Amino acid sequence: MIRAVIIDDIEQARITFKKDLEVYAPDIQVVDEASGVVEGAKLLKHMKIDILFLDIQMQDGSGFDLLDILPEIPFKIIFITASDAHAIKAFRYAAIDYLLKPVDPDELIEALKKFRNHNHNEQDNYRLLNESLKQSNKVQERLALHAQDKIHIVQIADIIRCESNVNYTEFFFTNSKRIVVSRTLKDFEDILGELGFFRVHQSHLVNTKMIQEFVKVEGGHLIMSDGKMIPVSTRKRADVVKMLEQL
Numbered sequence: 024m025i026r027a028v029i030i031d032d033i034e035q036a037r038i039t040f041k042k043d044l045e046v047y048a049p050d051i052q053v054v055d056e057a058s059g060v061v062e063g064a065k066l067l068k069h070m071k072i073d074i075l076f077l078d079i080q081m082q083d084g085s086g087f088d089l090l091d092i093l094p095e096i097p098f099k100i101i102f103i104t105a106s107d108a109h110a111i112k113a114f115r116y117a118a119i120d121y122l123l124k125p126v127d128p129d130e131l132i133e134a135l136k137k138f139r140n141h142n143h144n145e146q147d148n149y150r151l152l153n154e155s156l157k158q159s160n161k162v163q164e165r166l167a168l169h170a171q172d173k174i175h176i177v178q179i180a181d182i183i184r185c186e187s188n189v190n191y192t193e194f195f196f197t198n199s200k201r202i203v204v205s206r207t208l209k210d211f212e213d214i215l216g217e218l219g220f221f222r223v224h225q226s227h228l229v230n231t232k233m234i235q236e237f238v239k240v241e242g243g244h245l246i247m248s249d250g251k252m253i254p255v256s257t258r259k260r261a262d263v264v265k266m267l268e269q270l
Contacts, residue, residue, distance in 0.1 A: 024052040026072045030063040030089065031056075031103065032081035040076065040103070040126060047128050048135050060084040064092040074099045074138060076122075079110065087153045096146055101134050113155035115214050117148045118167040118174070147176050163218065168194060168204045175202055179218055183249050185211055185228040195249065197233075223263055224256045237267055 027044070031037050037056050044051050055070065057063035060083045067075070067089075077086040077100055090096060102121040104110050114121045120134045148167050155163060166182075168175045183195045187208035194202045212222050219231050229245060236246040243255040243263070255263050 025050055025074060026054050027051050027074045027076060028063075028066065028070065028072050029053055029056040029076045030059070030066075030081075030086070031076075031078040032058050032083075033078075034058065036078070036103075036124065043126055043128065043131060047131055051135070058082075060086075060089045060092070063089050067093060072098050074101065076100075077102050079104045087149070087156075090149055090153075096149065099138050100149070101138065102152075110156060112163075112214075113152055115210075116155050116163050116166055117152035118169050119148050119152050148174060151176055166214070168202050169206075170202050170204060177202070179215070180232075182215075182220075182230050183233045183247055184230060184251070184253060185215075185220075187226040187228075195251075197248070199249070221263070221266055223259050224254050227253050229253060231266065231270060234267070234270075237263065 029037050029040055031040070037058075041053050041056075044053060051074070054072065055066055057066050059081050075098055077089070079086045079102055086102060100119070102114070102119065103124060103126070104114075104121055105124050111121070111123075120137055122130055122134060151165055151167055154165075164179055166177055166179050168177060177194070177196070181197045183197060185208060186193045186195070188203075190205065190207055192204050192206055192208050192211055194204065196202075208222075208226070208228055212220070212228050215228065216222070220228050221231050222228050223245060229247065233248040234245050235248055237255075238244050238246065238252075242257065243260050245253045245255060245263075247253060
């Protein structure tokens with residue numbers, strides 16, 4: 024059995040979530056629960072678990088206050104949060120699983136599927152998530168990328184371009200590094216689109232700051248800072264020209 028703890032300051036929310044787990048994840052055993060930061064920290068210091076379902080905002084502090092108290096985090100965390108646009112964006116930057124209240128069964132099943140398939144230590148991701156939540160009015164500077172071997176925390180400014188390969192996305196960086204991630208290009212277009220990245224082709228998302236030239240002949244293509252030629256799709260051509268005029 025997978026050992027789990029639920030920490031949420033609303034008792035009814037804990038009751039409802041335990042029932043959801045009984046129905047949709049019978050292999051998960053809720054071994055204990057807590058109603059806040061202090062109670063939860065005391066509990067986790069003396070208990071070995073596999074997964075923690077953690078509310079973010081509670082009466083006596085945040086879920087991150089609890090994580091700061093713990094000397095280490097040897098378990099997976101799935102955060103549970105109210106519907107908040109900034110919080111959701113922060114989760115996406117940090118590539119950490121979360122569930123919105125009220126919890127949707129399909130999303131619960133999908134989050135638990137990821138939990139069973141990944142054994143990464145995500146401590147750096149938790150720090151990135153906390154950082155992202157705190158800087159609501161600042162431009163996000165870092166992004167977490169889940170590769171097959173590890174989680175990479177990268178500087179967004181160092182990304183030259185992203186290229187789609189079916190359900191995978193390959194990132195290309197200024198230091199010639201490459202990282203392949205098992206998420207679609209559309210996912211990253213949604214995340215990076217407001218940070219100066221532009222989808223110029225079905226298979227290509229580029230950092231506009233890394234564009235060197237736009238060659239208009241033969242359908243049109245971009246020359247990037249690493250010398251690579253990136254095709255511009257016919258239907259994107261006018262948008263690309265307009266975008267370049269505004270740089």
